[in-house]
Amino acid sequence: MLPKIxxxxxxxxxxxxxxxxxxxxxxxxxxxxxxxxxxVCMQDIAPDFQKYVEPxxxxxxxENFGYGHPHIGGPVGLQEHGISAFIAESFCPGFYRANxxxxxxxxxxxxxxxxxxxxxxxxxxxxxxxxYLLDSGxxxxxxxxxxxxxxxxxxxxxxxxxRQVRLQEKRQKKAD
Numbered sequence: 001m002l003p004k005i006x007x008x009x010x011x012x013x014x015x016x017x018x019x020x021x022x023x024x025x026x027x028x029x030x031x032x033x034x035x036x037x038x039x040v041c042m043q044d045i046a047p048d049f050q051k052y053v054e055p056x057x058x059x060x061x062x063e064n065f066g067y068g069h070p071h072i073g074g075p076v077g078l079q080e081h082g083i084s085a086f087i088a089e090s091f092c093p094g095f096y097r098a099n100x101x102x103x104x105x106x107x108x109x110x111x112x113x114x115x116x117x118x119x120x121x122x123x124x125x126x127x128x129x130x131x132y133l134l135d136s137g138x139x140x141x142x143x144x145x146x147x148x149x150x151x152x153x154x155x156x157x158x159x160x161x162x163r164q165v166r167l168q169e170k171r172q173k174k175a176d
Contacts, residue, residue, distance in 0.1 A: 004123075005056075005105065007057040009121075014062050019068035021069065023041060041074075060116050063088075064089075072098055079104070086105065089110055108142060108143040
C-alpha cells in the first residue's frame with residue numbers, strides 16, 4: 001500500500017543542481033547513523049528547520065536535485081525529521097537511483113517552483129499523479145512514476161521488493 005502524502009512544504013530548495021551533501025554537511029558524507037544525520041540536518045542551510053518541520057511534511061526542489069555524489073546522508077537526515085517526499089522539477093539520475101532503491105518517495109513535477117510556496121499544504125494523488133495545493137486550491141500534474149518504482153516504494157526499497165518478488169516466484173513454483 002502506498003503511503004499517504006499530505007503535509008506542508010517544510011523547505012524549498014530552489015537552486016538548480018543542488019548537492020544534497022550540503023543538507024547535513026560535507027563532513028557527514030560517510031556517516032550512516034540516522035540519529036547523527038538528524039541532529040546535523042539543515043543546520044547550515046536553515047538553522048530553525050528542526051523547530052517547524054513535522055512528520056508528513058515535504059520538501060520541494062529545483063532542477064537536477066541531488067547533483068553530485070549520490071550520498072544518502074541528506075535525504076536520510078530529512079526523512080528522520082518526518083519528510084515524507086521530495087517533489088522536484090527534476091532529479092539527478094544518480095540521486096534518483098540511489099534513493100528510489102531505498103524506497104524514498106521522489107515525485108517529478110515540472111514547474112513546481114513557480115506554483116508553490118514555503119508552508120503551502122499539499123496532498124499527492126497517487127492514482128492520477130497529481131499534486132493538490134490545498135491552500136490555493138490549485139492542482140499540478142506530475143510525471144507518472146514507473147510501475148517498478150511504485151512497487152519498490154510499497155515494499156520499502158529494493159531489498160523488500162526483491163524479497164516480495166522471490167516469495168511470489170516460490171509460491172508460483174509450488175502452485176505449478
